[in-house]
Amino acid sequence: MSARRVLAVARRIAEGFRRDHRSLALLFIAPLFVTALLGWVLRGSVAGTIDLVVAGAPAALVDALESAAADPDLDVEVRIEAIDDADGARGAVRDGDADVALIVAGSGANVGLTIVTQGADPTTEGGQLGVVQALISGAAGALLPIPGARLPEISRETIYLSPDADQLDALAPVFLGIFAYFFVFILTGISFLRERVGGTLERLLATPVTRAEIVLGYSIGFSFFAAIQVVVLTLFILARVEVPALGPIPAFTIGLDVQTAGSPAIAFIVALLMAIGAVNLGIFLSTYARTELQIVQFIPLVILPQALLGGVFWPVERLPDVLQAIAHVLPVTYAVDALREVMIKGADFGSSVVQLDLAVLAGIAILFVVLGAGTIKREVA
């Protein structure tokens, strides 16, 4: 082994990098970018307002809850509304008018408390629940006739998923659309880049094929694989298959057994729309790359922000205003919303939310198709 040759190779790589400004910028700027974004999101999502609707509570209890909520040590704002009827309170939570409902039944020693949340977003609701429980402890004096008596057991109720649904139940269905989107983007980006660099695109353009045909062909080809991916992923997420022990292999289960309410068929359509958008985004962005490595470099730039802002991990409504505005132009946001509506809340095509999401996704897919096609006839080097 010759140290001289090793150094020569190292030097060639350094020289290559020096001329590759994009790689260089990405090497240093991208980590800063992503880290900053992450910090912004995490810090920005702490504050918020909880809308609490209280049903069937005596006036004294409502007053006590209100004064507990006014405690300056409480770092969130709680808006309390008192109503009479327990079903009305459940309705308010279901419609999103309230975050949490506290339903009081009976009185004195027989008082029963029920806390109701949507059950669509266990992470957020867990935090809200903690706040409401703190308020109840603070208002315990008004609730219990005898000072010092034990608080009654609080029962939990959710509208959609069961109260013991975990974070995975809320997160997994969302992945259906997201994975396909990201994988298809990278695959198309690389394969179209190969077309451009390898000269096959030039050969394609020397035939009577139109760019619409190219874009469509690509969309179908990759959507086909995306479709298979979605089906497999759906099965994996929803199913639970017990594999019995066989010889030395112990018994195990396959699948996440995630609870869902809605139709996987609609989720499939969402994922397909996302994949078509991704194919054309890949074609579009392949114009701006010269090597496969540079396509991979789009991941921190294009994909991570979408994963962070699109509502996969943090609800869009809890992002700072600026980030919310960005989130509303990302296709992922609409896909996540539609998937949540369908898979967790059981919505179908009749739901105006789902209709709007699908319309926006279709619109974005068309926009990407136009962008992608627009880059094809541009002079190939």
Place this chain on the structure above:
Amino acid sequence: MHPSGPAPAVEALDLRKAFERIHAVDGVDLDLRPGRIYGLLGPNGSGKTTLIRLLAGLSKATSGEARILGTRMPSRPMLGRIGYMPQSEALYPDLSVAENLGFFAALQGARTRAAIDRVLELVELSDRKGSPVLELSGGMRRRLSLACTLVHEPPIIFLDEPTVGVDPALRVQFWAHFRRLAAAGATILVASHVMDEADRCDELLFIRAGKVIAEGTGAELRAKAKTDNLETAFLQFAGLDAEGRPVDGSPAQ
């Protein structure tokens, strides 16, 4: 140069293409007739590829005009009448020989098995149908690339250095086939910087720095330059001496 005879198949009218500072094609006029093989000869960087791409409608001229069968290029419908063999391989490495050929044949609307088998026969790849391009030798890839160009039997054929890396025996067969295609009425333009292929062409175009510096049959050009050697003739038309230096004594650029 053809006062009579058939209508021109390929025309260029003061065709120009500039890349930032380089004038890759710098005012070329052409008039190519059916049934003939034209040789486009010139050194590296003289603009052969750029000229062919302009003629084939793959890039837009800075000024001037290219016409195929009387239609101004770029024109998509005309592309179906053109066979273009790029200088680079331009094949899908992970697809097999037959898949590559089938793909380009399909794009050209020539999906018949017979057409595919015929060109495979011509380039002697029939027994490698199933091999991925990745596993072919360099010369085999050139052969497949030619097959992809000819599969739809186009009347206008542009070949950018078609015989690079092809062995002598097959090279002779290639030229015999080009001759058959021309006899059947095709117009063929072959770019090359190999002068020994020039004599197989009906007419030669010497190109240097984007300009056609001489044109005519091999015999005409030899007579004009008063030499038997085409290479010497080229140097003379280019204003260079036998060692490639400008004859007026100024340093070569």
